[in-house]
Amino acid sequence: MTEPLKIAIAGLGTVGAGVLKLLAKNGELVAQRAGRRLTVTAVSARDKKRDRGVDISALKWFDDAAAMAQEADADVIVELVGGSDGIAKKVCETAIARGRHVITANKALLAIHGTALARAAEAKDVSLGYEAAVAGGIPVIKAVREGLAGNRIQRIYGILNGTCNYILTQMRKTGRAFEDVLADAQKLGYAEADPSFDVDGIDAAHKLAVLAALAFGTEVNFKGVHIEGIRHVSPMDLDYAKELGYRVKLLGVARMTEHGLEQRVHPCMVPLETPIADVEDVFNAVVAEGDFVGNAVFEGRGAGAGPTASAVLSDLVDLARGRRAPTFGVPVDSLARPPVSPMEKRRGSYYIRLMVVDRPGVIADVTAVLRDESVSLEAMLQRGRSPNETVPVVLTTHDTEEAAMNRALKKIGASSHVRETPRAIRIEAL
């Protein structure tokens, strides 16, 4: 065997400790697969004394992670600090400038500075590994970058945030409201005290931007992601979804269209019979549609110490074996910069829920507006009758352009018969 691969780890939260535990447990096996030992030589974290369930006394300690990236006796720096700027960015930049490989689980950093970091890494001929940044333990970065390398990817989409998927699953199963289920998820540790990053779709959008860059060979364009979270999804909508043969998921979807790159994160109705409809609770899944492979589905745990450590190890073993790849699949100078396909150009069908006064002529008014915008109806549901009370009316449309749908919703919402802002959920043809 050759020299060990020397590793310095910045950040010893659950994932960093998980990497140490994995190497302690499976070190021999990993060495066989890697062709040499993987040896952690240095670590850095905020609190040296915290009990992490692993012995770090033999490792060189750095109070300053960026200093470690510069000075440690290491071939690769594993960045597990998190955050799109600050220390995490400095650690990665320093390591690359120093000619060291970088492995990171940091989707926020990559979503915002991914192209620049990839360019720097390429200039220094070092690898920038980020299997752990998207979909946790599921080796989807490797699968798309290498396993599907023969394909032009037509669309890639997935359930990229376990917190949202957990909340939507529990809402559906219990009929409880978003806020209630969120509070429970926080107690269980599935959601942060400040849940915005997850439930407003930002975390999923970070991951989608990275995945899209890889799938389409484009510069990372986080600003080009249309983002909606799950706060407005109501148990009533989940019930109607079921009745209509759908399940509601927060999806990240990226597609190359005639108008440019479409990237969007929002609640979707997906047909019950698609594989992704059954991905429940904290699980993640990614579906890549290739022109030769067809649909390839990857599913597993999207977060947690074990799965994320597993993903970090995948990148480490690649480095140990000398397996390299351009960060986003092709050289940085080949990355395209397509225009952002505007959401108004999205074509697809829609679920619409209106709270209307139950009175003759209301439906005629609504359907006239839709007709005027050339939106054709697929189905309409109205249960029971309560004259002069407010009742829900649910409509689904055939394929239409989002601009037309928006105009129609604005007109419908302005009607005196419509008592709440109309709710629309996009139906995704999968």
Next chain:
Amino acid sequence: MTEPLKIAIAGLGTVGAGVLKLLAKNGELVAQRAGRRLTVTAVSARDKKRDRGVDISALKWFDDAAAMAQEADADVIVELVGGSDGIAKKVCETAIARGRHVITANKALLAIHGTALARAAEAKDVSLGYEAAVAGGIPVIKAVREGLAGNRIQRIYGILNGTCNYILTQMRKTGRAFEDVLADAQKLGYAEADPSFDVDGIDAAHKLAVLAALAFGTEVNFKGVHIEGIRHVSPMDLDYAKELGYRVKLLGVARMTEHGLEQRVHPCMVPLETPIADVEDVFNAVVAEGDFVGNAVFEGRGAGAGPTASAVLSDLVDLARGRRAPTFGVPVDSLARPPVSPMEKRRGSYYIRLMVVDRPGVIADVTAVLRDESVSLEAMLQRGRSPNETVPVVLTTHDTEEAAMNRALKKIGASSHVRETPRAIRIEAL
């Protein structure tokens, strides 16, 4: 860019032609990802004149594929001839001996000669790629070998034969018998004229033996696979499965147990709520259970020109980029040779269907036999009453050892009240 990767293809059936079509369509994109062009320089097949929908006039033609492996101007030989011996084996052996990389879609060859070929490849320092041999377009070989390299795999299982999955799906949906559905599948081209290879589980067993070697770091042991096909599955059993909350799938399952390596292919009842239960028709899926990642699920098209060409390209791009890995994850001399865990040692639960005379005391006799073998019952179904007629009685058991189950079934089958050979289907806890 460096020199092109030069490729010679042995076998121009649908898959070989598919590789040529893929390179014709996506050649530019693939070159960016591979860092150099992939150029087919030579081909060999039985009939030079056959119309394959691709122009091969510029390629050097060999009537003799083994001669091509020896003489062609190529860095890698792609073997798409098929069959565990004969030309396919000679092509691979010749190419390796000549110091050329080999890529093959040939699971039969690998199942029987995999260890020897891996040893030869390692001695000559060439790669032996076989992404296309297991689960078609799903990049599961790469995922297990590299993506899950940090994990000790505890169990790996999957739906590895699309023909069987199609037949079982259609039987369930239509209620028709195996023979009827098989005849239809043959008309549709989903099953061969001689279907034995597929429906008797041999093809799935080939793939399982290869997958198990990779997952557990063992020599390939096809002879150690217990194999049962789907001919005995009846529509009645599929109905009962549904009633009990299961779906019947032909699974390949490999597990390292205290008794050695357990490898088995047979119809299984899988819980309806597991991801694999929803993998229908010709689709394949593989689930790997790792000690850190948890369950990772990979699903997609398991056969066909496009998916298989996609898998061949994955191996080709790896070679072009210089990405190498030991054939079965670790060096050949490190491959273990565990004993075969005998089927009698399998622990699990069972579905049993008996055709019995509807007469007082019959059930008491049956349950007494089970009690004597310490097999405990979980559920019993008997619908309606038809005194003195033959009626089905369905039982499910708690976990028991297969040896005890077999003894009980033998005694039960010998009873004069039992009119047909008892049918047992293993229930797999997933």
